[in-house]
Amino acid sequence: MRVLIVSPYPPDRCGIASYTVQVAATLRKQGHQVDVVSPQPSAARYSADYARTTRGVLQVLSLSRRADRTLVEFFPDLLFQMIQRKDQFIRQWLAVALWFRLGRRVELVVHEAPYRDLVGRTDPRGRIARAMWRTLLSLPRTTYVHTDWERRQLVAATGMRPDDITLLEHGESFLVRAGGDRERARRELGLSPTGYHFLSIGFLQPHKGFDRAIRALARLETDGGDVHLHVVGSIRVHSPDVLSHVELLRNLAGATPGAALHEGYVSDELFDRWIVACDALVLPYRDIWSSGVLERAKLYGRPAIVSDVGGLGDQADASTRVIHDDDELSAAMAELAGVPLAAGALGHPAAAAEVLSYEDAMGVVTRRAAALRQRYEPGTAAPERRRSDGTRTLPPPVVLSAPDGRGLRGQVKRAIDKLTRWELMPLVRQVNEIREYLARQEPGREQEHR
Amino acid sequence: MTNEHRADRRVALVCNRFGPDVAGGAELVMAELGQGLHGQGWEVDVITSAARDLYTWKNELPEGTSVERGLRVLRFRTVLGADQKARNRIGGLIGAGADVPLADQYRWMNAGVRVPGMHEYLVDHASEYRALLFAPYLFWTTFACAEIAPERTILHPCLHDEPEARLEIFRPMFEGSRGILFQTGPEQDLGRSLFTLPARTALVGSGIHPPAGYDAEGFRRRHGIEGEFILYAGRREWGKGWPELLRHLEFANGHLPRPLPLVTCGVGDVGAVPRNVRVTDLGYLSDEERSNAMAAATVYVQPSAMESFSRTVMEAWLAGTVVVANAASAVVAWHCERSGAGLFYRDRYEFAEALRLLADRRETRTAMACRGREYVLQNYRWPDVLGRVERAIEEWT
Numbered sequence: 001m002r003v004l005i006v007s008p009y010p011p012d013r014c015g016i017a018s019y020t021v022q023v024a025a026t027l028r029k030q031g032h033q034v035d036v037v038s039p040q041p042s043a044a045r046y047s048a049d050y051a052r053t054t055r056g057v058l059q060v061l062s063l064s065r066r067a068d069r070t071l072v073e074f075f076p077d078l079l080f081q082m083i084q085r086k087d088q089f090i091r092q093w094l095a096v097a098l099w100f101r102l103g104r105r106v107e108l109v110v111h112e113a114p115y116r117d118l119v120g121r122t123d124p125r126g127r128i129a130r131a132m133w134r135t136l137l138s139l140p141r142t143t144y145v146h147t148d149w150e151r152r153q154l155v156a157a158t159g160m161r162p163d164d165i166t167l168l169e170h171g172e173s174f175l176v177r178a179g180g181d182r183e184r185a186r187r188e189l190g191l192s193p194t195g196y197h198f199l200s201i202g203f204l205q206p207h208k209g210f211d212r213a214i215r216a217l218a219r220l221e222t223d224g225g226d227v228h229l230h231v232v233g234s235i236r237v238h239s240p241d242v243l244s245h246v247e248l249l250r251n252l253a254g255a256t257p258g259a260a261l262h263e264g265y266v267s268d269e270l271f272d273r274w275i276v277a278c279d280a281l282v283l284p285y286r287d288i289w290s291s292g293v294l295e296r297a298k299l300y301g302r303p304a305i306v307s308d309v310g311g312l313g314d315q316a317d318a319s320t321r322v323i324h325d326d327d328e329l330s331a332a333m334a335e336l337a338g339v340p341l342a343a344g345a346l347g348h349p350a351a352a353a354e355v356l357s358y359e360d361a362m363g364v365v366t367r368r369a370a371a372l373r374q375r376y377e378p379g380t381a382a383p384e385r386r387r388s389d390g391t392r393t394l395p396p397p398v399v400l401s402a403p404d405g406r407g408l409r410g411q412v413k414r415a416i417d418k419l420t421r422w423e424l425m426p427l428v429r430q431v432n433e434i435r436e437y438l439a440r441q442e443p444g445r446e447q448e449h450r
Numbered sequence: 451m452t453n454e455h456r457a458d459r460r461v462a463l464v465c466n467r468f469g470p471d472v473a474g475g476a477e478l479v480m481a482e483l484g485q486g487l488h489g490q491g492w493e494v495d496v497i498t499s500a501a502r503d504l505y506t507w508k509n510e511l512p513e514g515t516s517v518e519r520g521l522r523v524l525r526f527r528t529v530l531g532a533d534q535k536a537r538n539r540i541g542g543l544i545g546a547g548a549d550v551p552l553a554d555q556y557r558w559m560n561a562g563v564r565v566p567g568m569h570e571y572l573v574d575h576a577s578e579y580r581a582l583l584f585a586p587y588l589f590w591t592t593f594a595c596a597e598i599a600p601e602r603t604i605l606h607p608c609l610h611d612e613p614e615a616r617l618e619i620f621r622p623m624f625e626g627s628r629g630i631l632f633q634t635g636p637e638q639d640l641g642r643s644l645f646t647l648p649a650r651t652a653l654v655g656s657g658i659h660p661p662a663g664y665d666a667e668g669f670r671r672r673h674g675i676e677g678e679f680i681l682y683a684g685r686r687e688w689g690k691g692w693p694e695l696l697r698h699l700e701f702a703n704g705h706l707p708r709p710l711p712l713v714t715c716g717v718g719d720v721g722a723v724p725r726n727v728r729v730t731d732l733g734y735l736s737d738e739e740r741s742n743a744m745a746a747a748t749v750y751v752q753p754s755a756m757e758s759f760s761r762t763v764m765e766a767w768l769a770g771t772v773v774v775a776n777a778a779s780a781v782v783a784w785h786c787e788r789s790g791a792g793l794f795y796r797d798r799y800e801f802a803e804a805l806r807l808l809a810d811r812r813e814t815r816t817a818m819a820c821r822g823r824e825y826v827l828q829n830y831r832w833p834d835v836l837g838r839v840e841r842a843i844e845e846w847t
Contacts, residue, residue, distance in 0.1 A: 025573050040557065270626060273601075
């Protein structure tokens with residue numbers, strides 16, 4: 001069977017690209033001919049600008065017509081990136097709908113959807129938006145999500161019938177990337193062979209909640225024993241909130257016995273080697289749809305502690321402990337490591353080491369407010385601060401206009417302008433090119449899956 | 451991927467171009483490594499593109515599998531990005547040292563030449579090799595494919611001190627590979643200063659085959675070249691310091707008692723030549739004829755500031771010819787200082803004076819050249835280099 005996959009693809013380093021490589025390899029192993037079409041040039045055989053242009057969407061339709069099956073690894077930016085004008089959106093929507101309708105056996109794997117923007121919208125614009133998304137997501141032959149939580153969200157947000165949404169095992173296509181046993185993995189990573197090792201791994205971002213894991217470790221009564229927490233990952237986006245969060249992690253790890261922050265690039269193989277080396281994963285996320293890390297933990301038979309956010313509760317298996325607050329997190333870690341909780345542990349040096357910067361303080365306020373909002377208005381989000389497209393903060397383009405003025409004075413000015421313009425024009429062009437370049441810088445896209 | 455299909459002595463060399471008439475230092479190293487490892491009993495696959503020319507990237511060589519001098523060669527089709535304007539614009543900013551956002555770094559890399567079939571092959575077959583050797587670092591073939599199986603990826607980066615080396619997109623490749631082979635100490639130092647390198651790195655050098663003999667007179671006769679001349683062999687392009695060499699020589703020839711003609715071989719446009727500089731372009735020469743040219747030259751010049759090893763400098767020394775090199779290349783300056791066989795310059799004035807000294811003092815020139823030959827024979831013979839590479843593969847994978 002000839003399968004077309006529509007998705008970001010390496011060397012793009014997003015989680016969905018990494019996921020697609022594994023899906024494509026699995027399908028090829030099953031004997032299918034697999035082609036990938038990515039939104040930008042990549043290691044995929046095809047690329048088409050379907051994220052921004054109807055022409056790109058129609059190119060994908062043409063490829064889809066030549067395939068037997070079309071898999072779309074969907075998140076909103078995949079097909080509606082940087083589209084802000086209403087007429088643009090409608091054109092793009094129509095093209096996508098045409099593709100979903102006429103493409104060969106189109107199957108949609110929904111990784112993210114605009115749940116929060118749609119839930120509870122009863123105003124006319126909201127109703128139209130819900131109807132448009134419902135129609136679009138119902139057009140493919142099958143629409144998949146990874147967890148039941150996501151299915152419920154999608155139903156609430158769009159009004160789709162639950163029966164029209166199929167659950168797809170998240171780790172179905174995941175491949176084992178690290179060989180060897182725990183002992184060897186620990187030796188290679190320089191970890192003590194006998195201790196109990198917790199692991200929090202992934203890009204270092206505030207919503208991952210790895211700081212919660214360190215604080216929870218500080219509450220364990222280890223008596224200087226052999227219980228460790230390794231926070232492993234790198235910075236994906238160098239934004240102020242992420243940088244201050246990483247600084248916080250450094251401070252916490254430095255002040256908490258047994259905690260270590262391993263900053264740096266983590267290859268896929270190294271990622272899995274850490275999982276093999278650990279005894280349990282700690283994933284106290286504050287916000288997430290679903291977790292590829294949890295799937296990889298299951299792949300290697302490692303238990304995990306996860307917070308009850310997004311679809312994690314649905315992803316959990318018998319070996320997964322789902323926690324609802326920091327007390328449960330500490331208790332779960334203590335139970336797994338076989339140590340008691342320390343009395344009065346909140347006064348531990350780890351907490352004292354934390355000096356919040358302004359950004360940290362704002363981050364805490366934002367995160368706590370988000371948690372509170374979820375409790376009282378589930379599925380809603382704070383009004384989004386509109387992202388600048390760059391042009392708003394930049395001065396207007398330089399335009400050379402003819403000097404005004406009447407009489408001899410004006411004539412002299414215009415004559416000088418004519419004589420010198422050829423010298424100025426290259427400079428003006430360069431300034432405008434730099435301005436255009438800055439305006440086109442795109443905000444980095446973040447994906448949670450790995 | 452699992453290790454169960456891994457063949458104990460099967461390696462893949464992954465490079466952007468490969469073939470008997472493909473020019474380029476890193477490409478030559480890969481060809482030599484392939485032959486050498488094959489000679490040591492390794493099963494070697496070369497995974498490369500169907501392109502021959504670095505500038506056009508046209509698919510001139512047949513796609514598919516062939517056997518060339520005992521090596522199984524798999525060639526895949528190149529695809530050139532459509533948006534060259536954007537690539538050039540971003541490339542200009544990178545070259546100027548601008549802080550280019552990550553998304554644009556990716557766009558710049560992906561807008562160049564890509565080899566999707568190679569990526570797909572490696573995704574499906576990487577586990578069948580004990581090790582995958584990639585070179586050089588700057589090309590898409592290394593950038594995109596080295597991440598597929600980092601646990602068996604050995605990088606032979608040929609790293610230069612250039613703005614591109616500071617791009618964030620290269621960090622995963624340098625920091626996540628199983629091991630890295632460096633050719634020189636300064637290259638290794640540069641790698642350490644830019645990245646958090648993996649624990650497994652080795653200084654393996656690069657190898658040179660001493661020719662059976664040199665025919666300097668025959669070379670002069672065949673090409674109608676008389677008297678003293680300076681030689682440059684390599685790509686004639688901005689990145690290799692060619693325009694600066696012409697400018698420096700224009701200046702030097704205005705000050706030397708006798709203007710020195712410049713003989714050059716390799717690829718790339720000669721471009722505009724100053725009036726007092728005589729340039730003889732011999733085009734692409736065979737290895738043997740290039741060696742003869744080296745032996746016939748009075749001085750070999752290395753104007754490039756971005757060298758990771760500089761094979762041509764080794765070839766010149768081996769041929770008994772002294773070297774004048776751009777001090778901006780830490781690697782070549784390191785070779786010159788260690789060997790005592792080359793003068794380096796920081797500007798046109800030092801360039802002119804280096805030429806003057808070597809032109810005037812034949813004995814000095816000869817003594818330096820002898821030291822150069824000794825230096826190469828002691829440090830960079832292929833059997834020694836191969837031994838170090840083999841040890842690295844065996845210990846690391």
